[in-house]
Amino acid sequence: MNIIKLIREKTLQVFSVLIIVYLMLPLAVIILLSFNKPKGRQNTSWNEFSLDAWTNICRDQTICSSFATSIKIGLLVTLISTIVGTMISFALIRHRYRGRGTTSLLIFLPLATPEVILGASLLALFLNIFIPLGFWTILLAQITFTISFVVVVVNARLAGMDPRLEQAAMDLYATPLQTFRYVTFPIALPGIMAAALLSFSLSFDDFIVTTFNSGRVVTFPIYIWGAAQRGIPPQVNVIASLMFLGSLLLVLVASLISKRRKAIYA
Amino acid sequence: MSIVQESITAKPKKRRINRTPYLLILPGIGWLFIFFLFPLSTLLATSLQKPAGISPDDGYLPAFKVSNYSSALAEYYPQFFRAFLYSGIATVICLLLAYPIAYYMAFRARKYRNLMLVLIVAPFFASFLLRTNAWKTILSGDGLVVSVLNSINLLPQDRILNTSLAVVAGLTYNFLPFMILPLYTSLEKIDPRLIEAAGDLYSPPSQRFWKVVWPLSLPGVISGTLLTFIPASGDYINAELLGSIKDKMIGNVIQSQFIDLRDYPTASALSFTFMAVILVMVYLYIRKSGTDNLV
Numbered sequence: 069m070n071i072i073k074l075i076r077e078k079t080l081q082v083f084s085v086l087i088i089v090y091l092m093l094p095l096a097v098i099i100l101l102s103f104n105k106p107k108g109r110q111n112t113s114w115n116e117f118s119l120d121a122w123t124n125i126c127r128d129q130t131i132c133s134s135f136a137t138s139i140k141i142g143l144l145v146t147l148i149s150t151i152v153g154t155m156i157s158f159a160l161i162r163h164r165y166r167g168r169g170t171t172s173l174l175i176f177l178p179l180a181t182p183e184v185i186l187g188a189s190l191l192a193l194f195l196n197i198f199i200p201l202g203f204w205t206i207l208l209a210q211i212t213f214t215i216s217f218v219v220v221v222v223n224a225r226l227a228g229m230d231p232r233l234e235q236a237a238m239d240l241y242a243t244p245l246q247t248f249r250y251v252t253f254p255i256a257l258p259g260i261m262a263a264a265l266l267s268f269s270l271s272f273d274d275f276i277v278t279t280f281n282s283g284r285v286v287t288f289p290i291y292i293w294g295a296a297q298r299g300i301p302p303q304v305n306v307i308a309s310l311m312f313l314g315s316l317l318l319v320l321v322a323s324l325i326s327k328r329r330k331a332i333y334a
Numbered sequence: 335m336s337i338v339q340e341s342i343t344a345k346p347k348k349r350r351i352n353r354t355p356y357l358l359i360l361p362g363i364g365w366l367f368i369f370f371l372f373p374l375s376t377l378l379a380t381s382l383q384k385p386a387g388i389s390p391d392d393g394y395l396p397a398f399k400v401s402n403y404s405s406a407l408a409e410y411y412p413q414f415f416r417a418f419l420y421s422g423i424a425t426v427i428c429l430l431l432a433y434p435i436a437y438y439m440a441f442r443a444r445k446y447r448n449l450m451l452v453l454i455v456a457p458f459f460a461s462f463l464l465r466t467n468a469w470k471t472i473l474s475g476d477g478l479v480v481s482v483l484n485s486i487n488l489l490p491q492d493r494i495l496n497t498s499l500a501v502v503a504g505l506t507y508n509f510l511p512f513m514i515l516p517l518y519t520s521l522e523k524i525d526p527r528l529i530e531a532a533g534d535l536y537s538p539p540s541q542r543f544w545k546v547v548w549p550l551s552l553p554g555v556i557s558g559t560l561l562t563f564i565p566a567s568g569d570y571i572n573a574e575l576l577g578s579i580k581d582k583m584i585g586n587v588i589q590s591q592f593i594d595l596r597d598y599p600t601a602s603a604l605s606f607t608f609m610a611v612i613l614v615m616v617y618l619y620i621r622k623s624g625t626d627n628l629v
Contacts, residue, residue, distance in 0.1 A: 076539075077442070084438040087431055088453050091510065094468035095460055101471070112471045152362040163355035171359055173620070174366050180560060180616045181370075181609065182568020184585045188592055188605045189373035192380045195598065212369040215362055224519065269458045275571065276585075280592065292463045296575065300467060308460040315459040319452050 095312055102305035109299030121302035130291055131303050138272050138288035141203070145210045145271040150264045152211075153218025154256070160219070161226040178216045186213055187280030194281065201283030209281045210274055214267040221266055225259025258326075269315075374609070381602035390596035402603040410587050410604060417583035418611075420498065420573075421566035424505035425513075428562050429555065431506070432513035436554075437547075440521035441529075451518075454511050466504055466575050473500055473576075496578040504572035509565060513558040520554025521547070556619060564612055584608055 101111050105118035126132035160171060178186065190209045194201060233255070237247040275289040282290060292304055381402055383394040407414075439447050457465060473479055473494040483489050494500045524547060532542045570585030584604065591601035
């Protein structure tokens, strides 16, 4: 009996580890090929170890300029959609109002719309009212689909929050503003941070919606797409590796800080 | 919503309309009206336009050309069918792969839970395009995967790249996190004592799963399925990078009609039909689960 149970537990564990390995496999390839000296133009098979790409990331100017464009757009998108989305989330979770169902439906719809349609419909709009495509149209398009993701993430955090905490603050004569500043906001903050991180990654990595509305502006994914035909230079792998490892590091540092904080309060 | 929370939000003051929620939703909802709902209506208008001249440079004129729909569908129904078939298969595989790991994270992983969550989300930071491209290396003809599968004669075409198998595999890989995360969220909410209680009442493990865990995880199953199936059905990157010309999906057609051929009415008609199909699915989902658990 116990052996069967043990086998069942182990199978589940091994399967889960295998799924993680499966998810990590392409990343291993990307990191490995960043140290490659490709034989031809295509950097798809291992040839020779080299640090060229790592020591000279900006050899092709467009790589770094497109990267900078993507970062700039990503930060602006994150700022706007995080603020706007968090506000909606507060309304949805903290208030009962007429039209609440419609609000969540309207938030849900962009999530349920294939990216190709989001991109195409915005392009149809911009073409019909003769708005030139470029930096600003990319920004508008990306904010449109990141808002909903922000709402989902912040909702998850707010819904798990004990409403009695706010009530306690009110009972102790805190004004609504003070209650928000010292109770609600700090509790919601991890959710808001997670939402900001998610919307940055969605914006930074977005290709489909962006390509419809980019005009001549080249973002990092658009650069990669263009390069994919003639061979992606290993420098792109370097940047992707840095982004991946950087995000891991960021999360690690954040979790260490929160652990220390917990230890102090305990 | 709990009774406690209800009593807190409902203030015993005189009944008047509270403006705060409306002020809070105004910017976001306004944004979505202008840049989401309105563009969809422009898409509908564009889908009915007629060409002003022979070349796309001449532009298109407002019209009510419903035949745009019939001609577009007559020409591109195979790509429609393929998009739903490939993404349907990928969604089922994703569910089968995601459920066990989500279950493990929710009930067993304990201190490794957060690490696993991070590892599931982290790939998003390394470009989607680059990850898909990396599968070219993994699945290439001289790679390990193909050699092993070929040595036991499992591949009908002796290769994976440029087959529909590669496209489905790519879709499965790219959208798996979108299945794992909602499943995990709904499994994590289940009180483990419910499962114990079922065990105490002599229910065997399989019944404990099918009668307790599975029904309670259904919201996660449904939202995970939608979050995987919808973006996968509209994707064209996997078909473009990993598939052959015979594997093109509806996303590829809409993209090339819009950007390369600039046949805006046909592209819009296809997009709108696609959107209609998705909306019907969403409607069926909402009818089953209500708008409360949408987001």
